[in-house]
Amino acid sequence: MWRSLASNMLTMLVVGLFLLGGVILWGKTQYTAEGPLETAICLRVERGSNMTKVSRDLESQGAVKSGAMFRLGAKYSEKTGQLKAGSFLVDARSSMEQIIEQVTTSGASSCGTEIVYRVGITRITTQVRELDPATNKFVERANFQLGTDETPAIYTNKLAEPDTRYRVALAEGVTSWQVVEALKAMEMLDGDPGTRPAEGMLAPDSYEVVSGSKRADILAEMQERQQLRINAAWEARTDDLPLENPEEMLILASIIEKETGVPTERRQVASVFTNRLNRGMRLQTDPTVIYGVTKGEGVLGRGLRQSELRKVTPWNTYVIEGLPPTPIANPGMASLEAAVNPDTTEYVFFVADGTGGHAFAETLEQHNRNVVKWRAIEAERSNN
Known part of the structure; x- marks a missing residue:
């Protein structure tokens, strides 16, 4: 009898271990398998959030089939305590493993709201835009001139959100004074810009910044980029x-x-x-x-x-x-x-040609003819 009972218990243990192994294998397969999400979403993780809240959000948006499985996967991979705040672009069919990697590896937002300050020759244009996960394209929510137009509420609200991203874009031909004054007007930046950089030494480009960035540090990066460009151009002369x-x-x-x-x-x-x-x-x-x-x-x-x-x-x-x-x-x-x-x-001469470009000439006689044409265009425009 005891032998029979022991044999049955051993059989049950083997079966149980086999079933447990199968469950673990099934769980691992589910964790790494292609997810159910049909269209990309923007997952926002608030500061102070946890895996339970995130898993419920993912479950409600159809990004994972089982929030419990998601949490177990995070625990098993020892990433439960590594959750980062931010807005993360979750692509269609992302696995639970891929999503956990996204929300625990970096706090840099990959979707959500971006505020772009475009420093131009005559104005600073501020654009509030949001990434549409379905098209992976930005949708404009507001566009206004900083310091001139009435500030829209969405801009003020987004400044208060910790995961809002910022970008400063300099147009070619802006002066160093214009850049410094523009940075002073951007309230999410910090610190005195210091001595105005020499004219010509700031690279027109797009710069990703974060709230609290030092103005002097941004100017230093602009100067560093311009110096690299100067060196490269001179080397290739x-x-x-x-x-x-x-x-x-x-x-x-x-x-x-x-x-x-x-x-x-x-x-x-x-x-x-x-x-x-x-x-x-x-x-x-x-x-x-x-x-x-x-x-x-x-x-x-x-x-x-x-x-x-x-x-x-x-x-x-x-x-x-x-x-x-x-x-x-x-x-x-x-x-x-x-x-x-x-x-x-x-x-050795050129003058505007009325199309936005110029008419070029080798002799003064040719140039004078081009000037006459341009003045006729100006006169016609002033009469219309």
Whole structure:
């Protein structure tokens, strides 16, 4: 009898262990298998949250079949206590293992709200946008001019949310003064910006920042990027340029940047200034004169006066020889490259052509004809 009982118990134990092993194997398979989510979602994990809350949220959104299984997987992988706050993009069919990896590895949000500050030549445009998980594209929720327009409520509300992401985007051709003033206006940043960076030494680019970032640190990163670009452009320069050093390249690049917004024209504009420098001609470019008036602090907002075109300043290239003493803006990489690799032309003149671009000329006679055409276009526009 005892032998029979022991045999039965042993059999039951073996069966039980077998079943337990099967359950564990099944659970592991479920944990790593493709999930039920049909469309990507944005999972928000609040500060102070826990795996129970997260699992219930995932379950309610159809991202996991079993919240209990999700919690067991987190416990088994020893990640229960590693939960991060943030907004996480959970792709369709993500496994429980993949989701747990997302919410425990990094606190950097991958979806949710992003506030973008676009620092332009004339204004700071603030855009509040949210990532649509279904299309993986941003949807604009608000767009206004910082410091000018009425501040929308959604902007104020999103500033208070800890997982809101921020981006600062500098347009080509902004001045260092404009950048510093823009950073001062961004209330989620911290600290004094310090001494204004030298003109031309801030890289037009997009910078991801976080709430509480130091303004001085952001400016330092902008300068570091620009220095790398300056080094790369100068290293790749062509021969026989009328430029002695990277500083002169930066000055010329800033003039090119302010003279044209048409990408395909940059090297042509560069060729005009290169030809003028090689021939000992004055550059005669309005943006440098404007900089002599404003020093880069704001926008002139009107046409140049004859008295300003005649006034001697270090930046008035109608009266001085060669390049001005400093850049007049922060040029982008394309303008830096154009400055040291201009088109090969005989152009020494250019004027607006009414399309947003310019008409180029090799002789004064050709240039004068182009000027007549441009003035006719201006007159027609003023009459309409």
